Amino acid sequence: MKDEVFEIPYRAELCYMKNKGLILPEEVPYIGMGASHIATKAFRFMGINFFPEKAAEYFNYLLKYKEPDKGVLISQSGQSSETIWCADYFKSFTAIVNDENSPLGNHSNCTKKVLLYSGVEDHIATKTYINTLLVLYLGFGFDPVEAVEALKKHQIDFETLGTEIGSRIYMKTQRKKRCCVYILGNGPNIATANVAALVLSQVSRMPVLSMSVSEYEHGFIETAKDSMVIAINHEGREYNRTKRLLKKVNIAGAETYELSNKYVESIFSPVTLPIPFYFAAEYLSQKLKVKTLFRVGDKVVSKVIIDKNYE
Numbered sequence: 001m002k003d004e005v006f007e008i009p010y011r012a013e014l015c016y017m018k019n020k021g022l023i024l025p026e027e028v029p030y031i032g033m034g035a036s037h038i039a040t041k042a043f044r045f046m047g048i049n050f051f052p053e054k055a056a057e058y059f060n061y062l063l064k065y066k067e068p069d070k071g072v073l074i075s076q077s078g079q080s081s082e083t084i085w086c087a088d089y090f091k092s093f094t095a096i097v098n099d100e101n102s103p104l105g106n107h108s109n110c111t112k113k114v115l116l117y118s119g120v121e122d123h124i125a126t127k128t129y130i131n132t133l134l135v136l137y138l139g140f141g142f143d144p145v146e147a148v149e150a151l152k153k154h155q156i157d158f159e160t161l162g163t164e165i166g167s168r169i170y171m172k173t174q175r176k177k178r179c180c181v182y183i184l185g186n187g188p189n190i191a192t193a194n195v196a197a198l199v200l201s202q203v204s205r206m207p208v209l210s211m212s213v214s215e216y217e218h219g220f221i222e223t224a225k226d227s228m229v230i231a232i233n234h235e236g237r238e239y240n241r242t243k244r245l246l247k248k249v250n251i252a253g254a255e256t257y258e259l260s261n262k263y264v265e266s267i268f269s270p271v272t273l274p275i276p277f278y279f280a281a282e283y284l285s286q287k288l289k290v291k292t293l294f295r296v297g298d299k300v301v302s303k304v305i306i307d308k309n310y311e
Contacts, residue, residue, distance in 0.1 A: 001123040001285060005278045008127050009152040012271075015117045015131040016138070016148045022114065024072060024094065024139025031055045031086050032074035035125035035195055036096075039132040040074065042191035042270040048140050055082035063089050076116065076128035078102020096135055098128050114139075124199045126278050133271050147271035150263040155275070157263075162279020165230065165257060169280065170287050172228045172255055173206065180223060183210040183277075184231045184245075186238035188270045193232055196277035203281040203290055213242050221245075225253035234261040234269045 029051045030040045040052035053062065055073075059082055071093045075083045078097040087093060087107045097105045098116040105113050114135055118127035130151070137144040173179050181200070185193035190212050197210035211220065213231065229249050233242045246256045259276060261269040284290070 001126075002279075002282045004121060004123055005126050005275070005282060006155065007119065008130055008275065008278075009148075009155055011118050011127045012130055012134060012148050012151050015134050016145065018117050019114065019135055019138050022135065022138045023141075024114075024136070025070060026050050026140075029053050029058065029068055029071040030074065031058055031071060031083055033080045033082050035129045035198065036074040036076055036080065036083070036132060038191050038194045038198070039129055039136060041194065042133065042188040043136055043140060045187040045190070046140070046142075046267065055080065055086050059085045059089075067091075072096060073104060073110075074132060075102070075104045076118070076121070076125060076132065078104040080104075096132060098131075124202055124278070124281060125195070126199075129195055129274065130271060137268075137271075142267070144268050144271060147264050147268040150268075150272050151275070154263050154272070158272070158275040159279045161259065161276035162281075163283050165259070165276055166280035166283030166287070168255070168257060169200070169204070169228065170284060173204070176226050178226075180227045181206070181208045182216060182220065182227060182229045183208060184213045184216050184229065184242070185210070186213055186232070186234065186242065187236060188267070189232045189234055189273060192270050192273045192277075195274055196230075196232075196280075199277060199281045200284070203285045204288065205290075213238055213245055217245060221249060221252075224249040227253075228255045228257070230257045230259065232259050232273055234266045234273075236266060 026049045031053050033055045037054050067089050069091045071090050073083050073087055073093045074096040076098050078099045084104055087109055090109050092111040094112040095104050095110045096114045098118045100113055100115055116128055116131040118131050121127055134144055183193040183196045193210035197208040200208040231242050231246055250256045263272050
């Protein structure tokens with residue numbers, strides 16, 4: 001896993017160079033599952049007029065009201081079952097995939113393929129998640145070059161931060177076996193909180209919850225005692241509110257940690273801020289002696305079959 005995380009800067013620069021000039025459509029559904037869907041959520045708070053949807057819910061509930069003409073379907077493996085089920089109902093779609101020969105990329109309704117250039121990824125979604133973000137930035141008219149440069153320049157700093165986060169999670173959860181860990185974010189970095197919780201849950205084998213700072217403050221804050229609260233804080237309207245919240249829950253008995261944006265303009269922080277959590281996941285996998293990520297269930301890929309006569 002660690003080798004894959006250290007490969008992120010090279011793969012990110014390759015993806016950036018290969019996809020410069022990309023234009024992606026607005027006002028259409030963007031369909032994905034897991035980290036593929038999470039990446040789209042960052043752009044919901046950047047003023048982009050599009051419709052990020054989870055493939056499973058879109059297939060099971062929304063398709064029966066209207067079958068779409070066009071869309072963008074994202075599957076880093078190109079094999080995610082629910083995303084491929086949706087592909088049958090789009091008259092045409094753009095596929096964002098890592099494998100150009102994958103079932104999604106070769107689907108008969110795919111009229112354009114955008115490649116992630118992430119190389120082999122055997123563990124958690126690290127390189128593919130970051131490169132999906134870069135493709136979306138480019139496709140929506142942003143130039144994330146400063147984020148690509150920051151990935152190259154500050155990887156050791158990210159490892160140091162991630163080791164500290166992983167160590168604190170490990171010590172806290174060893175002392176309190178029923179400890180709840182929360183990852184909080186604001187705006188675009190709600191997506192960062194989501195992907196951090198996903199990878200930490202996979203590695204630690206315990207539930208890690210993610211949400212916005214405001215959602216946490218409206219109820220979940222009552223669980224602060226003996227919990228651990230990690231807040232991703234970038235410059236913006238919620239910056240001071242997040243700091244006040246951390247002080248409040250610390251007094252109430254929570255262990256707190258603030259991860260700040262130091263390296264890029266706030267709008268590009270969703271590219272850099274996940275990296276410490278990947279290193280935290282690597283640290284925890286070593287401490288907990290995790291040999292395989294998927295012990296209860298495997299990745300949900302296209303070999304899973306359902307009855308499509310859902311109507």
